[in-house]
Amino acid sequence: MSPGTLAVKVRGLSKLFGDFTAVDAIDLSIKxxxxxxxxxxxxxxxxxxxxxxxxxxxxxxxxxxVNGLDIMKESEEIKKKIGYMSQKxxxxxxxxxxxxxxxxxxxxxxxxxxKIERKEWALDMAGLLDRRKTVTRDLPGGFKQRLALGxxxxxxxxxxxLDEPTSGVDPISRRNFWNLINExxxxxxxxxxxxxxMDEADYCNRLALIYRGRVIAEGTPNDLKQKYxxxxxxxxxxxxxxxxMETLNRSGIETAIFGSLLHATVDNMEKAMPRIxxxxxxxxxxxxxxxxxxxxxxxxxxxxxxxx
Amino acid sequence: xxxxxxxVVIKEFIQLFRDRRxxxxxxxxPVMQLIVFGYAVTTDVKDISTAVYDLDxxxxxxxLFRRLEASxxxxxxxxxxxxxxxxxxMDRGExxxxxxxxxxxxxDLKRGNQAAVQVLLDGTDSNTATVAMDxxxxxxxxxxxxxxxxxxxxxxxxxxxxxxAWYNPELRSKNYNVPGVIAFVIMLTCLLLTSMAVVRERExxxxxxxxxxxxxxxxxxxxxxxxxxxxxxxxxxxxxAIALLKxxxxxxxxxxxxxxxxxxxxxxxxxxxxxxxxxxRTQQQALMATFLFYVPAVLLSGFMFPIExxxxxxQYGTYLNPLRYFLVIIRxxxxxxxxxxxxxxxxxxxFMLGILVITVSSMRFRKRMR
Ligand SMILES: Nc1ncnc2c1ncn2[C@@H]1O[C@H](COP(=O)(O)OP(=O)(O)OP(=O)(O)O)[C@@H](O)[C@H]1O
Ligand SMILES: [Mg+2]
Numbered sequence: 001m002s003p004g005t006l007a008v009k010v011r012g013l014s015k016l017f018g019d020f021t022a023v024d025a026i027d028l029s030i031k032x033x034x035x036x037x038x039x040x041x042x043x044x045x046x047x048x049x050x051x052x053x054x055x056x057x058x059x060x061x062x063x064x065x066v067n068g069l070d071i072m073k074e075s076e077e078i079k080k081k082i083g084y085m086s087q088k089x090x091x092x093x094x095x096x097x098x099x100x101x102x103x104x105x106x107x108x109x110x111x112x113x114x115k116i117e118r119k120e121w122a123l124d125m126a127g128l129l130d131r132r133k134t135v136t137r138d139l140p141g142g143f144k145q146r147l148a149l150g151x152x153x154x155x156x157x158x159x160x161x162l163d164e165p166t167s168g169v170d171p172i173s174r175r176n177f178w179n180l181i182n183e184x185x186x187x188x189x190x191x192x193x194x195x196x197x198m199d200e201a202d203y204c205n206r207l208a209l210i211y212r213g214r215v216i217a218e219g220t221p222n223d224l225k226q227k228y229x230x231x232x233x234x235x236x237x238x239x240x241x242x243x244x245m246e247t248l249n250r251s252g253i254e255t256a257i258f259g260s261l262l263h264a265t266v267d268n269m270e271k272a273m274p275r276i277x278x279x280x281x282x283x284x285x286x287x288x289x290x291x292x293x294x295x296x297x298x299x300x301x302x303x304x305x306x307x308x
Numbered sequence: 309x310x311x312x313x314x315x316v317v318i319k320e321f322i323q324l325f326r327d328r329r330x331x332x333x334x335x336x337x338p339v340m341q342l343i344v345f346g347y348a349v350t351t352d353v354k355d356i357s358t359a360v361y362d363l364d365x366x367x368x369x370x371x372l373f374r375r376l377e378a379s380x381x382x383x384x385x386x387x388x389x390x391x392x393x394x395x396x397x398m399d400r401g402e403x404x405x406x407x408x409x410x411x412x413x414x415x416d417l418k419r420g421n422q423a424a425v426q427v428l429l430d431g432t433d434s435n436t437a438t439v440a441m442d443x444x445x446x447x448x449x450x451x452x453x454x455x456x457x458x459x460x461x462x463x464x465x466x467x468x469x470x471x472x473a474w475y476n477p478e479l480r481s482k483n484y485n486v487p488g489v490i491a492f493v494i495m496l497t498c499l500l501l502t503s504m505a506v507v508r509e510r511e512x513x514x515x516x517x518x519x520x521x522x523x524x525x526x527x528x529x530x531x532x533x534x535x536x537x538x539x540x541x542x543x544x545x546x547x548x549a550i551a552l553l554k555x556x557x558x559x560x561x562x563x564x565x566x567x568x569x570x571x572x573x574x575x576x577x578x579x580x581x582x583x584x585x586x587x588x589r590t591q592q593q594a595l596m597a598t599f600l601f602y603v604p605a606v607l608l609s610g611f612m613f614p615i616e617x618x619x620x621x622x623q624y625g626t627y628l629n630p631l632r633y634f635l636v637i638i639r640x641x642x643x644x645x646x647x648x649x650x651x652x653x654x655x656x657x658x659f660m661l662g663i664l665v666i667t668v669s670s671m672r673f674r675k676r677m678r
Contacts, residue, residue, distance in 0.1 A: 056520060
């Protein structure tokens with residue numbers, strides 16, 4: 001693949017804090033225009049990776065390019081052509097919606113002719129056209145998040161990094177936010193987005209799973225489901241979920257809680273189904289239902305992390 | 309470049325006027341400091357307990373004692389008849405000053421010779437002693453002048469004295485203190501505002517957001533400091549106005565020089581504020597660091613204790629204290645009408661210190677962390 005079609009290309013990117021390796025020699029190739037999902041549990045190294053790509057943190061080792069510019073030497077050039085939304089909400093709480101927008105478009109050097117147009121665009125996108133004078137502090141979480149996105153892309157960058165943009169907002173706001181990401185991508189923007197909500201992975205064109213600083217799986221959502229799921233996933237409904245999980249795990253059947261249900265990952269379905277009923281029966285737990293389901297990405301990741 | 313700086317400045321002012329704490333810093337600190345240093349910390353001394361030892365027993369000697377007493381500064385409680393008595397009274401802390409007039413005082417005066425008065429001082433409280441000596445000196449000199457003949461030599465004992473009352477003819481300590489307050493107020497407000505404003509951005513995460521924009525460190529630093537430099541000037545004007553109108557402090561020198569030297573002083577003060585913001589992570593830490601710097605800076609400025617009396621190591625340390633220079637400058641301008649010709653060494657040192665501090669702080673400012 002020629003480098004011209006890649007928005008991000010890094011090799012062996014590492015970050016050490018003291019002797020702790022937060023990011024361990026990862027390779028990434030992200031095509032222009034795609035939505036690239038970077039998934040991983042807390043502390044996996046997602047933010048650290050993003051910060052290295054954005055020029056906020058100097059990598060300990062590794063090399064590569066962002067928008068064709070060297071991440072080690074040209075970080076200031078990179079900053080002109082990327083948008084970044086940090087994990088922590090980072091607008092000025094005490095400024096009004098409009099003042100925040102004006103400030104960031106001034107800092108990004110948005111030209112005088114485009115300024116008004118971009119402002120109206122950002123207000124529209126965030127759904128804040130009639131609340132432009134509101135002090136940012138008083139906005140509901142979902143609006144703040146969208147305003148933060150708007151402020152981060154006032155200069156219309158071809159590549160945006162979103163670090164857990166949907167953490168801490170309600171499910172409807174999350175869905176709205178993903179619609180925005182989709183629209184951006186359709187307009188040709190490359191989106192690098194991290195999340196630890198596994199259910200958001202399906203919105204992405206391509207995914208990488210990071211765990212303890214290492215990329216342990218990579219591919220399209222479908223690839224991952226097929227390639228990494230040689231085993232079966234059984235859904236179990238019981239009256240006491242936690243006890244059931246503990247009982248099954250003790251007898252060697254790996255299970256995880258999904259809402260009010262249990263998912264068990266097994267190699268041999270014919271043997272496992274009666275065995276599950278038997279184990280639970282012995283423990284005095286009633287089994288309502290055991291059936292095979294199509295694995296979700298979450299199942300894939302749980303099994304990958306368990307294997308790692 | 310200018311555009312970006314302007315945006316940061318505007319934003320800073322909007323935030324400043326939305327924030328009650330910041331407003332409190334701007335208006336409360338000057339008033340508090342003026343009250344503390346203008347009224348409370350008065351180095352004026354009245355009713356100094358005094359003994360007199362009159363060996364001349366002439367009308368001239370009696371007249372001198374009368375004048376000392378009439379000034380209100382000295383309360384003559386003891387007429388002694390031997391040096392041992394003086395010693396005893398001073399040892400017991402019953403007197404601070406003893407004035408001894410030797411035999412031949414009146415005849416020396418009449419013949420136009422130099423007459424001598426000895427002033428003995430308890431040097432324990434060097435401040436009171438110095439002030440008492442100044443008072444005695446003035447009263448005795450005036451007496452000699454009124455007589456129209458002869459001179460009186462006043463020889464002090466017991467304490468190292470500095471000439472200090474020369475340019476403060478009414479001997480009012482507030483004339484010394486209030487210009488100092490201008491220096492203190494500027495320092496405290498600018499240190500606090502600068503360090504807090506930068507650290508707050510780090511705390512709430514907007515700093516990180518700014519660091520991924522194309523803003524240059526110098527633009528950020530200027531945008532952050534220009535508003536506080538303006539506030540610094542405002543504070544200077546505020547305190548000067550109060551000093552002139554409420555405290556009747558004379559302003560003998562040039563306002564232009566006052567402005568120019570304040571600008572130079574602001575370089576180092578804002579630089580130190582920035583420096584604090586590069587070491588503090590939270591606003592509390594910034595607050596603590598500010599006071600950890602400010603209190604010693606005031607104590608070691610020469611405001612309360614003369615720098616020459618400090619241990620040598622500390623004296624070297626005071627070269628890094630912008631107050632050390634600015635106090636001399638501002639007092640010179642207010643009280644002595646000193647101009648550039650006199651003050652240039654202080655102004656130059658202050659300028660170089662400012663450049664040094666700003667450079668060091670800016671170098672610590674990186675957009676990319678290691
Ligand atoms: N400045 C730092 N100094 C030391 N350790 C750090 C630093 N920043 C991050 N770490 C550690 O590096 C690891 C990865 O952190 P990182 O913030 O990249 O995780 P993350 O995947 O973004 O997690 P989360 O979902 O919690 O945001 C964590 O264990 C974290 O404690
Ligand atoms: Mg993170």
